[in-house]
Amino acid sequence: MITSQELGKICNFSDLTPQRQIKDHGDNGKSIYLPGTDCSLKTHTSLSGFTSYRVGGEAEYYVSPQNLEALKASIEFAKENYLAITILGAGSNLLVSDRGIPGLVIATRHLRSKYFNPDTGQLTVSAGESIPALAWDAAALGWEGLEWAVGIPGTVGGAVVMNAGAHSSCIADMLVSAQVLCPDGTLVTLTPEELGYTYRSSRLQGGKWIVTQATLQLQPGADPVVVTDRTKDHKKHRLSTQPYSYPSCGSVFRNPQPYTAGWLIEQTGLKGYQLGGAQVAQLHANFIVNRGGAKASDIFSLIRHVQNQVQERWSIWLEPEVKMLGEFPAVF
């Protein structure tokens, strides 16, 4: 097995070529067949439909491979054409720039497979499987452990990278291992220790590896009705405390212990504050929602406004949980 030290030497996917503007290929929406696969890339693909915020410009090239061979072929295409690679899951924790993303955007949400192993209580899933759907599946089988994941509209890959969590549980608590693809094409199996998990963070956030599969430890043998009821309770609690009727990315900021971002923002008087189509949600102040027609720049400006106001009032700089992709006016 490859060591963590060796892994550190492998370059990032995003380093394959420096950041540059999107090229006008004059071939909008053209398909490019990847030889030896059943997969095609598309040029100039709008990303707004692939993010929960429903904003963002185009990917210069976009592909959503359905298997490892197509994923590897997509990476080869990027290498041959000196394109930077950006990875997308379900796009539920992302703010994509209105100017789009140069290079190749690879969505992993069509990498699908799942296996609940009754002998070990382990669930082995491909990166593209939906985390809330798995929570409902596990509950129906009477397997405990994923009840918290309901209502998180992301994929397994995104959850492993973000260390998604709720109700005092998170992916790191139950991850046995993650399979990742390195830029040199090797597949490596990493333990949670190697992934350096902390609250809503992991070493995977550097863009170094693509998560292809994960194995989670669950506890089989419970009453499916009881587990399903607990899952339903979590969903009900969410729907009453978080705004699900407008597009969002979930919590915009990490909680700055010992405070919560929602409380700080509400106490700063920002609930309901609106810039363009972006608004600090009335129901939960750590959600910025798209009230209709928002641009990524509206959301970005509102994030900055909230940070500045909270800094002024509390001397605390809120760190974003949401990942910014593409070009924005300044670095956080």
Ligand SMILES: Cc1cc2nc3c(=O)[nH]c(=O)nc-3n(C[C@H](O)[C@H](O)[C@H](O)COP(=O)(O)OP(=O)(O)OC[C@H]3O[C@@H](n4cnc5c(N)ncnc54)[C@H](O)[C@@H]3O)c2cc1C
């Ligand atoms: C209504 C709502 C509620 C939410 N509630 C919660 C919550 O309770 N708890 C919580 O933790 N989050 C929550 N979120 C945020 C979000 O759903 C999670 O962070 C989720 O895990 C992101 O998964 P994704 O597949 O959408 O990843 P994306 O948003 O697509 O990507 C997130 C990051 O992971 C990277 N990435 C994605 N897939 C891969 C992969 N296969 N390999 C390598 N890198 C990858 C991306 O490059 C990006 O940096 C919520 C979001 C919404 C919209």
Ligand SMILES: NC(=O)C1=CN([C@@H]2O[C@H](COP(=O)(O)OP(=O)(O)OC[C@H]3O[C@@H](n4cnc5c(N)ncnc54)[C@H](OP(=O)(O)O)[C@@H]3O)[C@@H](O)[C@H]2O)C=CC1
């Ligand atoms: N505000 C935003 O930006 C966004 C919000 N969302 C919201 O996030 C929420 C995620 O909710 P969540 O329920 O966790 O996931 P979803 O409603 O997305 O459902 C995920 C999967 O679980 C299944 N499922 C849902 N409810 C049950 C149930 N009671 N029993 C068995 N299976 C069930 C669904 O099946 P089936 O398809 O048959 O219903 C689906 O396959 C949704 O309310 C969605 O609208 C999603 C994206 C963006």
Ligand SMILES: C=C(O[C@H]1[C@H](O)[C@@H](CO)O[C@H](OP(=O)(O)OP(=O)(O)OC[C@H]2O[C@@H](n3ccc(=O)[nH]c3=O)[C@H](O)[C@@H]2O)[C@@H]1NC(C)=O)C(=O)O
């Ligand atoms: C939605 C996300 O995760 C959520 C996760 O769903 C929930 C449930 O476990 O707990 C975290 O929210 P949270 O800390 O805001 O939890 P909540 O229970 O809603 O609020 C915490 C405290 O803040 C207060 N609060 C919240 C919102 C608000 O507008 N005003 C306010 O004062 C609440 O009264 C409560 O005392 C996660 N957020 C972070 C940044 O850790 C996400 O990461 O995207």
